[in-house]
Amino acid sequence: MSDLPTPRNGPSVYLLAAHPNWRESRVNRRLLAAARALPEVKVCDIYVSYPDYDIDVPAEQASAAAANLIVLLHPVQWYSMPALLKLWLDEVLAHGWAYGIGGTALQGKALWLVATTGGPESSYHPQSYNRYFFDAFLPPYEQTAALCGMRFLPPLLLHGAHSASEQEVLAHVAVFAERLKAYPAWPELAELDACPACDVPATDRPQELSNAGPPQGAKALLTDGAAVPFASVGAP
Numbered sequence: 167m168s169d170l171p172t173p174r175n176g177p178s179v180y181l182l183a184a185h186p187n188w189r190e191s192r193v194n195r196r197l198l199a200a201a202r203a204l205p206e207v208k209v210c211d212i213y214v215s216y217p218d219y220d221i222d223v224p225a226e227q228a229s230a231a232a233a234n235l236i237v238l239l240h241p242v243q244w245y246s247m248p249a250l251l252k253l254w255l256d257e258v259l260a261h262g263w264a265y266g267i268g269g270t271a272l273q274g275k276a277l278w279l280v281a282t283t284g285g286p287e288s289s290y291h292p293q294s295y296n297r298y299f300f301d302a303f304l305p306p307y308e309q310t311a312a313l314c315g316m317r318f319l320p321p322l323l324l325h326g327a328h329s330a331s332e333q334e335v336l337a338h339v340a341v342f343a344e345r346l347k348a349y350p351a352w353p354e355l356a357e358l359d360a361c362p363a364c365d366v367p368a369t370d371r372p373q374e375l376s377n378a379g380p381p382q383g384a385k386a387l388l389t390d391g392a393a394v395p396f397a398s399v400g401a402p
């Protein structure tokens with residue numbers, strides 16, 4: 167699609183793969199291998215890159231900014247994403263960078279969710295044990311994209327990852343690789359709405375510490391690493 171900027175250097179796809187236990191993965195590890203085989207895709211296997219949860223925020227922001235498509239690849243865990251991927255969003259999608267004043271780094275890009283569930287599609291139904299259609303769990307992803315000025319692409323899901331036949335898994339991996347290779351030439355993108363404008367009002371933005379003071383109960387770190395309440399730091 168012509169309205170998506172194509173970076174001049176480097177891969178145009180940045181794929182964040184998040185699986186807390188690759189050794190037990192049946193599907194995601196094959197999706198990861200397929201992505202790694204594509205030169206236009208830069209992959210970050212976040213549980214391997216950041217085993218101590220110490221995310222290199224500037225490096226991640228540079229990788230995300232260089233891409234025009236960001237892919238989240240993960241097994242669904244508790245109707246959401248694995249914890250380290252959530253931390254990636256918390257830290258990398260910073261105010262003033264991804265959203266808010268001056269936060270335009272991701273505008274015009276796209277976010278694609280590629281996820282697997284243990285529950286079969288039939289379990290995501292009001293009459294079954296997951297009680298909701300799977301779409302009910304997508305708004306946090308979709309709105310995260312929208313707040314950052316990104317289009318949320320139709321997710322690629324494999325339900326029933328444990329019970330799917332070998333043939334189904336192989337077909338799913340093939341579709342995934344095809345889509346990655348073809349991006350942005352996906353027929354359905356022409357029909358997709360533009361990203362809605364989500365301007366955060368100034369009153370809802372984080373205040374500068376010097377203006378607002380610390381939030382109640384906030385702690386300051388002393389040089390020896392001990393944490394004390396702000397009120398007692400430099401108090402007369």
Ligand SMILES: Cc1cc2nc3c(=O)[nH]c(=O)nc-3n(C[C@H](O)[C@H](O)[C@H](O)COP(=O)(O)O)c2cc1C
Pocket residue numbers: 190191192193194195240241242243244245246282283284285286327328
């Ligand atoms: C901690 C944890 C939470 C899970 N939560 C869900 C869930 O909310 N819904 C679901 O359908 N499957 C859930 N599962 C199953 C995983 O989604 C499933 O094992 C995974 O998608 C299989 O992909 P893989 O073969 O790449 O590991 C969960 C698994 C774990 C370990």
